[in-house]
Amino acid sequence: IVKPADKTVVANPEKLTDAEKKAIEDKVKAVNPDATVVVDDKGNATVTTPEGKTAVIPAADLTKDPEAATKPNAGNDIVKPADKTVVANPEKLTDAEKKAIEDKVKAVNPDATVVVDDKGNATVTTPEGKTAVIPAADLTKDPEAATKPNAGNDIVKPADKTVVANPEKLTDAEKKAIEDKVKAVNPDATVVVDDKGNATVTTPEGKTAVIPAADVTKSAADAGKANAGNAVNTPAAKVEVKDPAKLTDEEKAKVKKAIEAVNPGSKVVVDDKGNATVTTPEGNTAVIPAADVTKSVADAGKANAGNAVNTPAAKVEVKDPAKLTDEEKAKVKKAIEAVNPGSKVVVDDKGNATVTTPEGNTAVIPAADVTKSAADAGKANAGNAVNTPASKVEVKDPANLTDAEKKAIENKVKAVNPGSKVVVDDKGNATVTTPEGKTATIPATDLTKSAADAGKENAGNGANTPATKTVVKDPANLTDEEKAKVKKAVEDVNPGSTVVVNDKGDVIVTKGDGTVLVIPELDLVIPEDKLTDPTQQNGVNTPATRVLVGDKAKLTADEIEKVKESIKAVNPGSTVVVDENGNATVTTPEGKTATIPAAQLVKDAKDVAAKNNGENINVDFEKETVTDLNNLTDAEKEAAKAKIKGANDDVVEVIFDKAGNATVITKDGKVYTIVAKDIFKQRPSADNGSSANAGQTASAQANARKAAKELPNTGTADSTVAMVAAAASAVLGLGLAGRRRKEDEEA
Structure with a gap:
């Protein structure tokens, strides 16, 4: 006859309620199948096996007071792990399955002896000699469980671990951080974290389990590794949902896809509130709370679009997506750091980037969102989901933009990202959410410039916009010939850059260093019927003379x-x-x-x-x-x-x-x-009379001599070829001769 590991909370140990006695009876029966169990008013349980053996389990081994739930182990001498083990046949476990259960039980009962039977029941004996059995139902689950919310576990662990300085002695702040993360995925549960980081969780239904420290803590060194020491990754980009209390199937599918992108090969189940249970190929299960993967419509209108970690708009071109070079990884890292100042960024060989913010938030940006192939670079938008405008906005104080400056940036970004939501923060960083739900941030350095920059080459802009627009019949449907003209106009002012014109007429300029910028169609083309409208021009005049x-x-x-x-x-x-x-x-x-x-x-x-x-x-x-x-x-x-x-x-x-x-x-x-x-x-004044005419003649002759040295309206020096000078003189000569003939006729 064995006793259950999980004790039952009782209000009055001298007089148990019927419900409390029933709870004890059920727990005892779970580890003593087919036995007869009678619980008295004080919680003592008399157990009679089918073979006729009888024993009494004292109340002290079966009950605990309500205060116990606020202590480590929740008042139990022997605790059960939160994460259950998947078993193929619950009637006959394999040695590997039994070993997995044993390891999980030992993790939360250090130094205990653990014996797992063929059905998955675990008998645990502590170093102090206390023995209890954890029933198979609390330790095992079938393969289908992984396809359900919480993956078949009664108590779940958070995906994001907490960095601790000393794993032997956690600070109160560290314990509080763990508690908050565990509560986020176990709503309304009581959570107690001990000095080593083990978290005892008691659900509102009275179920208790322990999440071992190894599953909720990590060292500072771990935080500097790929995945930041987490077994399950949280995606950087959250999914916008209309009703956080009831996600649509489409919204759940988007959350699932975002998580799968940063946890390849994992099973992901999203519940109606957006909490996501992730089971990795190695069998690790953790839950990402809805707050970390979803955002409201209102959030999308805030700086960073409601995301804790920003994704850069410009992707990095890589030769081999399966194996990035150190230089390519450094470029990805730099691009991410630019939009996540102060964050730790670790890029793995495939380009996935784990970002840990100064506040301790960790998320992973999948390689697909930060890298692109050479082939992508030749496509419309150069492989980027969010476009960066070529023209920057001049700002007075880069640390604190005015509303007018932010509005100017917003307009420029919207011009190259039609239909997108754009939010510009006080420093000029712009977070863009496309109609497809992709979110990326363009750093202020790519959008703003100082007054001094206007005096530099390119006027501080990343790419040049031609002063003269190309005439087109229909701006909404450019012909191939018109696109070719637009392309040439942009190439002429951006030598050495790759220029691609998309169907909308926007031009994507990829510079030699890989920088990608977009010039909106409105800055490049002019409709035939608007050709003579000055307001349709670019506002910069080209002199007629060279x-x-x-x-x-x-x-x-x-x-x-x-x-x-x-x-x-x-x-x-x-x-x-x-x-x-x-x-x-x-x-x-x-x-x-x-x-x-x-x-x-x-x-x-x-x-x-x-x-x-x-x-x-x-x-x-x-x-x-x-x-x-x-x-x-x-x-x-x-x-x-x-x-x-x-x-x-x-x-x-x-x-x-x-x-x-x-x-x-x-x-x-x-x-x-x-x-x-x-x-x-x-016109000469009338009172100058003939002297004025004489002066004009002398002036004309002087001009003729000058014209032989200097071309009309050019300021050209007398180094001009003799042929051109002679031609100019001849033209002037004809003009003077004609004038003389006219004067003779008038006389």
Whole structure:
């Protein structure tokens, strides 16, 4: 005759209730099958076996007071493990199954002798000589149990272990952390953690089991390993659910998939509240509480989108996903650290990353969310689920962004992630949740820049946006030809980068260092019917004239300065940075940034001889004489417009600003600006009479001489080839001769 390991709580040991006596009877019968059991009012149990043997188990071995549940082992001399063992045949256990039970029982009853019979009952004898039996029902479960919530266990253990400094003597804070984690997966249970980290759990139904310290604690060294010392991993990205009290099948499936991604080969069962029971291929079972894998709709609208651990938006390209190089792992680690400051990050050989936050939260980001293959890099979005905009937002204080700055970032991120929820924190980090439920964080460094950055190459942006948009028929359905034009325009201002245009017209730019950025379609294309609408342009003007240079592949400092002056003339107040190849990044006072390719800014002697004197359009037209350069009339502007169009068949529109500068738009969408001084000239005052005419003639002759050395509207030096100078002189000569003939006729 044996006694059960689990004692029964009684309110009054002098007078047990019928329910208490029944509980004792059931426990005694469980370890003495087919015996007759009679429990008296004080809890003593008289047991008679089928063979007629009778013995009394004293109340002290069967009962405990309510206070016992608040002590280690919950008042039991012998305790049972929380995790049951799967057995194939409950009538005849294998040696391996019996050994597994023995090990689990010994783990919570150190130094005890444990004997497991063929049916899974475990007889435990403590070093003090106390003996009790844990019935098979409390130690075993069938294979189907793993497919049910809690995996067939009455008491479950949390997936996330707690870091402890001294496993022999836990601090109160460490014990409290364990208690909280155990309670999270055993709601309403009483949990007592001893000094070594063993957790005794008593359920509201009175079931008691012990979770050994090894299953709930880990050392600081463990935290620095892959999986952070946990047997079961928690995914970094939580699943958004509508009703946390009742998940839909679709929501449960999403939770399951997220957990399986970081626990390959494991069985995962998600209950209606989102708690997930995970059984690993090795048989380890733990529960991830709903709070760690689900979030509400409101959470999704908060910074970090309700996740404790952030996933970076930009994935790292790897050659072999099954075996990352140290360099690749370092890149993954760096990308994750950027969006999880202060966290410990460990990347395994397959690219799975275990992240432990400063608060002690641990989660795993699966390799699929942080790595991509070379083939992925050539696809739309370059293999990333969340896109990073190419253009950054200028902020005054990177530690504390204004609402306007955060809104500007939000708008830019939304432009390249349509339909997504975007939350920007005070430092400029943006957490993006796509319509498909994927969440990733773009670090502030990829989204913000300082005022000083505007004076650097690329104006502090990761990739350049061309100043001129490509004309398209339907922005919603780009043709292959239109995509090719968009691609070339972006390639021209991002040399050495891989450029892919997706079906929506967004352009994915992958730089030489692997950085991936997206330029939204709206910054790159303009519909045919909006071609003459100034509001549809990029806001950065390209000068109509180019600067003559000796070597277009390597500009001198003087040539770069001339290019800057040329651009500033048509973009007053803008910051202009020109690289040695002649590409110019322009940031307007309004904060708009775009890059003008060198091909539209510089020319050499060959270009001069080819077409339009090497300019972007033909600017060799007669200036319009006006009464007051500071107050142009509509008639004067219309007359000048006719002259510009007359010299350029492909110009569809000419728009003048208040200063008289003209924005010229061609049929193919090219947009150039001609400064007012190259379009208009002041009418001489009437009281100058003939002396004025004489002065004009002398001026014209001087201009003719100058033109032989300097091309019109270019500022070109007298190094220009003689042929071009002669041609210019001839043109002026014809003009003067014509004027003389007109004057003779009038006389």
